[in-house]
Amino acid sequence: MPTDFMTTTKTLEAMTMPFTLKFVMAKSSPLTDDVLTTTINAVNHSLQQIDQDFSPFKSTSLVSRYQRGDLTPDQFTAQFQEVFALASKAQSLTAGAFDPYFDHQRYNPTGLVKGWAIQRIFERELAPLLHTTDLVAVALNGAGDIQMGVRPDHPYTWHVGIEDPADTHQLIHQYALQNGAIATSGTSQHGQHILTQTSSTALTQATIIASDLIEADILATSAIAMGQKRFTQFTTHYLTHGLLVDRQQHITHF
Template identity: 50%
Template sequence: MITHTFTLEAMAMPFTVKLKATPEMGLSAQRVTTYRQLIQQELDRLNHEFSPFRPDSLVRRFARQELTAAQLTRDFQTVYGWAVRAQDQTAGAFNPFFAGHYDPTGLVKGWAIQRVFEQYLRPALTRGDLVAAAINGAGDVQTGVAPGSDFYWRVGIENPLDPTRPTYAYRLQNAAVATSGTRQHGDHIVRQVPASLQQATVVCPTLTPADIYATAAVAMGRSRFLTFSRQHQLSGLLVTTGPHAQVVRIEGGVSHDA
C-alpha cells in the first residue's frame, strides 16, 4: 500500500489529506498534486464566502443586511439550512446566532471538509483510483474507502486529561468524527447549563452533523446530551469537568471500535 500525505492551510488551520492506493492503481505524483490544488482552491473559495473575519465575505455582508436573496449562493443557502435546522433540532444548543447575528462558524469547517471530500475524493474511491482517503481539519475527520475494501482508518481521540495519550481510537471506513471542547480553544461555546463537559466527540456517517452534535453536546451538558444521544442514536465520547473528570462512552447502535 502506498500512502500520500499533504497538508493545506485554510480557514486559519491545517487540513491534512491522506490518500492510499496500491502500486497497480498508478497514483502518480502529478495526480496527487492535482488533488492538492483542487482541494486548496475549494477551501480558499469557501473561506472567502463564509469567513466571519473577512469584511467582504457573504456571512459578514449578510449580517450587515447588504444582500438580497438573489445574491445568496447555493452553498450559502445550504449552510444556512443546516444551521437553522440544527438550532431547531437541538433546541438552541447549536446556535448560529450566538454572536447576535448569523455566524455559522460552528459547522462551516465540518461542512467544508465533507464538501471537498465528496467532490474530489469520493469519486476517486468509487472509480477504484484509491483504496482509501481521509481529510483531517484540526481534529475533525472524514474518512472513506473504496467499495468492497476491507481497509479501515484508525482515528485517535485526544485526551484532554492527558494530551500525550489518546483517550480512545475509532476504527472507521466511511464515517466521520468531530470533537468539540475547551482545551485548545478555551471556553468558546455558549453553554445552556453550568459546565459539565470539557470535551465531546461524535461519530456520524458524515462530518457536518457530527460537528453540529459535538458542539451542541458541550452546550447541552452531560445529562441532557445523554438523553439527546439516545433519541438520535449517536455514538461518541464525553469527557466531564471537575477534579474527578471521567470519559463517558455513548454507543448509538453502530460500533466503531478499534
C-alpha cells in the first residue's frame, strides 16, 4: 500500500465467523478515534442483532421460532420480511437452485443472510463516511464476502485475492476493484447450506463480482447448486463476472 495511506483494521465476531472492517485514510487527515469507535460499535451492534434474529442455531432467533411455527405474522420484523422476500425471489429467479428450504424443508435463509447483512450495514454505516469525512476507502468482509467502496473520484483500488479451494494458502486469481462486491461460495467451506449436483459440470467454488453483495452472494450459491453448464446459461441474463472452479481444478473466467 502506498506510504501516504494508513489502514485501520478491526475484526468482529458474529454468526460464528470473523467480520473484518478496513478503513483507509490519508496520513495527512486520519479519522478521529471518536468516528472510528462510533462506527465500529454501530457495525458490531448490527451484526450481533442480525445474528440473534437470523441464526438457525439459536432457539430464540426469529428463524428458529418460524421453523417451530411459533412466530406469528405480527411478530415479523421489517428485516425478517425483507430477507424472506429476498429468499423467495431468489428461489424463483434461479428456478430453485437457491433454496431457502434446503434444511429438511425448513425455512433457513443462511445462504443470503451474511451477504444481505454486510451490504445493508455497509450502506447504512460505512458508505456515508465516504461523503462526509476524509475517509479514502472502506470495506466490510465477512469470511471472504466483501462490500467495498472508495471516495468519489479517488484513484484508490482494492486488491482482492481468491483462494485456491484445493489449497487455501494459495491464490488462484486477484481482482482490482474500487466500488462493488465480491462473493465466493464453495463446497469445501460453505457447502453445508448448498445442495449440489453430481454431474460432470459440478463446481467446487464460484466467485461472483457484482455491484451489491446480495446479488453476488445469491449467484455464487446458485452456481454451486446449478453446476457450470446450467449456471453459464443462466448468467447470460446478468451483467456480472467472476470465476468458476470445477472438480478437476479447471478455472473458467466469465
